[in-house]
Amino acid sequence: MVEPEHVEDEELLLSGEEAGEEVTDGTRQFFVSKKAAAVLKHEILQRYVKPFAAKVGKWAPGGRVVYLDGYAGPGRYEDGTPGSPALILDSAADVASIRQLDCFFIERRPADFRRLDQLVTEARERGLTAEALKGKVEKHLGYVLEQAKGSPLLAFIDPFGLGLSFEALTTQLFGSREPAGATGRDATEVLLNFNANAVRRIGGLLVSSKEPKGKQATLKAMDAACGGDWWRDEYLDSADNREAVERIANGFAERVGAAVKSHSWTIPVRNREHHQPAYHLVLFSRHTAGLWLFGEAISHAQAQWRREILPPPTDGMLFDDEAMFEQEEKQRERGWVDEIKKNILGLLQEHAAVGVDRYHAEIMGSALGEARQMHIRAAIKELHRESKTSCTGKGDIPSMQITRP
Ligand SMILES: C[S@@+](CC[C@H](N)C(=O)[O-])C[C@H]1O[C@@H](n2cnc3c(N)ncnc32)[C@H](O)[C@@H]1O
Incomplete structure (x- = not known):
């Protein structure tokens, strides 16, 4: 209580x-x-x-x-x-x-x-x-x-x-x-x-x-x-x-x-x-x-x-602070793309085709509310390059079907 x-x-x-x-x-x-x-x-x-x-x-x-x-x-x-x-x-x-x-x-x-x-x-x-x-x-x-x-x-x-x-x-x-x-x-x-x-x-x-x-x-x-x-x-x-x-x-x-x-x-x-x-x-x-x-x-x-919410820049450190922020953002985005890839691969084990709109929450997993369509696209494109899906990641994201290779 x-x-x-x-x-x-x-x-x-x-x-x-x-x-x-x-x-x-x-x-x-x-x-x-x-x-x-x-x-x-x-x-x-x-x-x-x-x-x-x-x-x-x-x-x-x-x-x-x-x-x-x-x-x-x-x-x-x-x-x-x-x-x-x-x-x-x-x-x-x-x-x-x-x-x-x-x-x-x-x-x-x-x-x-x-x-x-x-x-x-x-x-x-x-x-x-x-x-x-x-x-x-x-x-x-x-x-x-x-x-x-x-x-x-x-x-x-x-x-x-x-x-x-x-x-x-x-x-x-x-x-x-x-x-x-x-x-x-x-x-x-x-x-x-x-x-x-x-x-x-x-x-x-x-x-x-x-x-x-x-x-x-x-x-x-x-x-x-x-x-x-x-x-x-x-x-x-x-x-x-x-x-x-x-x-x-x-x-x-x-x-x-x-x-x-x-x-x-x-x-x-x-x-x-x-x-x-x-x-x-x-x-x-x-x-x-x-x-x-x-x-x-x-x-x-x-x-x-x-x-x-970044702390105010310390004198003379402006560039470093900004660079560090950008670096952290890149790492964060890399994490979202990895999470989305993992979730798509899991879904593809269960389904031959995964509709992005229908499985939006499952695809995003812990990146839901943080990542956006460009990260879904990046994940699908990487999976395509790795021959893990036949979907190229080009086109409208919500209506996209992610299919097995
Ligand atoms: C959180 S502030 C609004 C902030 C504003 N939406 C913004 O983002 O800039 C809430 C406001 O609602 C007014 N308010 C309180 N009760 C109200 C009511 N029943 N009808 C209309 N306005 C009300 C308050 O006086 C206050 O100015």
């Missing part, structure tokens, strides 16, 4: 109103400058939005794709670094010649909203279609879904603590949308921040003998976010917080996926390699094509994150 964390009662409790979105010094500090976890989050978001818009917008009327940032924040950090709204408005400008990315941003904190509104006004002056909505996401969701009718939708749900309820996510958001169909023109995708700190703090209440005010309301808010109280047993049955967070994040993704008939992909997001995750990012997509695009985005984003 998980031991309670050594935290003060005030920290165990989430705010009375919504359990999870209190404004503390910590959360205000959030927008001063960007932490490494946010680097990964933003890299993933930014690297995913453009290919998503390009792909699903191809079949959408007028090439229009809708993006919703439900917990938008002020748009930029105080030091000027772009937050998710500034990043996505730039992405909308980048794809404007081929797609119309209509952006909706919701922020409930007045001071943050004012800055967000200013950013959005400037974007409109640049010719982009964007709207900033003041208040809670729960209040504006229906309006945005109405606006998104007939167009593909990507929603980014990025609260500090607990976000949309399971019910709002599955019934209102996904439930109001047409099934995606073969072209993806009605695609509905959600990239969601599932907060590990909230799991640790709220889970801690289950094993704390104290009964501070608001404890039951906080536990109920977690039930509402998770779609039931199943998470309580997961927490209590876990050996430690690390296991509890993993089990509850995965359990949540599975339950949402089952409720809305969607695939999901869960990525832990940390501030340092040895840290516990600050949160998990979960992509819900009803199309395997979406997952392939996401796989590319997360692989590139993780490389950027590894670069970000």
Whole structure:
């Protein structure tokens, strides 16, 4: 059973109103400058939005794709670094010649909203279609879904603590949308921040003998976010917080996926390699094509994150540090290609032909979420040169069949 964390009662409790979105010094500090976890989050978001818009917008009327940032924040950090709204408005400008990315941003904190509104006004002056909505996401969701009718939708749900309820996510958001169909023109995708700190703090209440005010309301808010109280047993049955967070994040993704008939992909997001995750990012997509695009985005984003967490260069060592990083990256990639080759050879012992899309997870093995299509291609090409497959590795990777020689 998980031991309670050594935290003060005030920290165990989430705010009375919504359990999870209190404004503390910590959360205000959030927008001063960007932490490494946010680097990964933003890299993933930014690297995913453009290919998503390009792909699903191809079949959408007028090439229009809708993006919703439900917990938008002020748009930029105080030091000027772009937050998710500034990043996505730039992405909308980048794809404007081929797609119309209509952006909706919701922020409930007045001071943050004012800055967000200013950013959005400037974007409109640049010719982009964007709207900033003041208040809670729960209040504006229906309006945005109405606006998104007939167009593909990507929603980014990025609260500090607990976000949309399971019910709002599955019934209102996904439930109001047409099934995606073969072209993806009605695609509905959600990239969601599932907060590990909230799991640790709220889970801690289950094993704390104290009964501070608001404890039951906080536990109920977690039930509402998770779609039931199943998470309580997961927490209590876990050996430690690390296991509890993993089990509850995965359990949540599975339950949402089952409720809305969607695939999901869960990525832990940390501030340092040895840290516990600050949160998990979960992509819900009803199309395997979406997952392939996401796989590319997360692989590139993780490389950027590894670069970000490098210790600051020591004087005069800049070149060496950079060279060492590149060397380590090459070794890492070599390891992924070896892992993929080993997995393909194992699969070829059981099957005469291995479809890459169908056996994606098995092919990637421990490189899943790290490596990308170019590493699968490199592995197949090497196996071909070694006469271990008749597949040359040329062409589209997801639809490739790897066959015995
Ligand atoms: C983690 S921050 C968002 C960061 C932003 N997505 C980014 O990446 O730059 C969460 C934001 O959601 C806002 N917020 C909290 N509860 C909300 C709600 N119910 N509806 C809309 N916004 C909310 C908070 O004020 C805060 O600015």
